[in-house]
Amino acid sequence: MNKKIKKINASILIIGNEILSGRTQDKNIAFISEWLNSKCGITVNEVRIVPDIEKIIVENILLLSKKTNYVFTTGGIGPTHDDITAKSIAKAFRVKYEYNKEAYTILESYYGKKKFNDGRKKMAKMPRGAKLIYNPSSAAPGFKIRNVLSLPGVPSILRSMIDNCKRYLTSGKKVHSQTINLYTVESNISKQLGLIQKKYKNFVDIGSYPFFRLGKIGVAIVTRSTSLLKLKNVKKELFNLIKLKKIEILKL
C-alpha cells in the first residue's frame, strides 16, 4: 500500500558568510521546506550552510546533487565579488560559465542599455545550458541546471520567484500533517508516544515539541504521513492517551 509511494527529496545549500557569522538570520530554509512539502510533496532531507568559498561550494554541489533528487541553493547570485554561486556550479558540472542570452536580454531591457553596467551584466552569467527561473520582483533570474535550482538570498525576492521553480520539479505524494497542542509536559506522555511511534514506524512520523504559552507549558504533537487513513488511526490512539491521562487540549 504505502510502500510504493514515490518519495522525492531535496536538499538546501545556503551560501553566504553573513548567515554563518550570525549577522543575518536565515529565513529561507523554513520557507523553501514548507513550500516543497505542501506544494510539491517533496521532503527536505538535509540542509547545509557554507561560506562564499568556491572549493567548498563545488564539493557540496557535487555531493548533494548525487545524494538528493533536487538541490536548492540560495545566495551568491548578485553583482558583487562575493557572489560566486553561478561560477562555482559551472565549475562543479564542468561546463562553461558564460552569458545566458535570455538573461542578458531580460536584464538589459530592465535596466536600459546605458545603466546596464558590468556588475549588472554579471547577473546574466550562468553555467552553459542553464534554464531560467524568472524573477517578477527585481528581474535578475535564478537558474536551473541538471537537478540544481539556484535562487537569490534576499527572502522577499526568493518568495516572489519560488512558484517559477515548479515547472522543473516532479512532484511526490503529498505529505499530510496534523498538530495537537496539549497542556502537559513531554515526560508525561513520552513512553506511550514512543509505543505508538513504534507501531506506525513505517507510515507515520510523530514529533513532540515543547512550547510555552501564556505562562503555561505545553507540547505540540505533530504527525506526518502520506496516508490520511494511517494518520486518522494514530489520531485515535493519541486521543485515547489524552483521555486516559486527562490532558487539556489547547484549541488555537
Place this chain on the structure above:
Amino acid sequence: MNKKIKKINASILIIGNEILSGRTQDKNIAFISEWLNSKCGITVNEVRIVPDIEKIIVENILLLSKKTNYVFTTGGIGPTHDDITAKSIAKAFRVKYEYNKEAYTILESYYGKKKFNDGRKKMAKMPRGAKLIYNPSSAAPGFKIRNVLSLPGVPSILRSMIDNCKRYLTSGKKVHSQTINLYTVESNISKQLGLIQKKYKNFVDIGSYPFFRLGKIGVAIVTRSTSLLKLKNVKKELFNLIKLKKIEILKL
C-alpha cells in the same frame, strides 16, 4: 603579523525533523554563531541540519568532529522517543550510553523523587565520560564529550545555557566587524569593491548585502578582520569610493 593568529573554528549540527519540514523556524544558528564570534573569537565554518535518524547523526558527528575544532549540536536531548542525540553521539564515539550520576542527581532533586518518571530519567542518560553543561532555566543539562557540545533545541533554554559552554572552549582571536549602510545599488560599487577585496584578500573579509528600507534600496557593506589596523585601512578606501560616487550614507 596577522598570519600567526590562532584561528579556531566550529560547526553546528541542528538535529530535528521540525526544522527540515519547515514547521519550525530555526533561531539557534544565528544566535550560536554570533555568540561564538563575539564572545569567543570562534568562527563557524559550516552548519548542517539533519533529521532524527541515528545513522545520519552518527555520520555527521564523526565527520564534523574531525573537520572543525568544536561541534555544537542542538535538539534531541529531551524525554521523548524522537530525542536520540545523546544515544547517537555515544554510538559515534563507541562509548556506553548510560546514566550520568550528576545529571541524575540534579534532575531527581529538581522534579522530586515521586515525579521523576522514566521520560525525565532519560534526560540523565548520556555518553560515558560526558561533562555537564548546566541549565539554569529548566534543570536538564546539556553535555560535552570530546569536542562536541550538545544543547537543547528550545531557543530560550539554549540561550540561558550558552555561557556555561565557555569553560570547555579555547578562545581564538577576536574578529572585529564594521558595517557601513549605503543608499546605492550593489552594481554601482561592485567593481571597486572587488578590487579592494582583492587587495586585502588575506586580512579582511568584505561582504555586500542589499536591503530595503522605507521604500529605498541600499547596500550594507560588512568588513570583518582580526586586525583593527587593516579594518581601518579598508574603511579609508571605502570612504574614498563613497565620496567619488557621491553615495549617501545611512546613519542608523
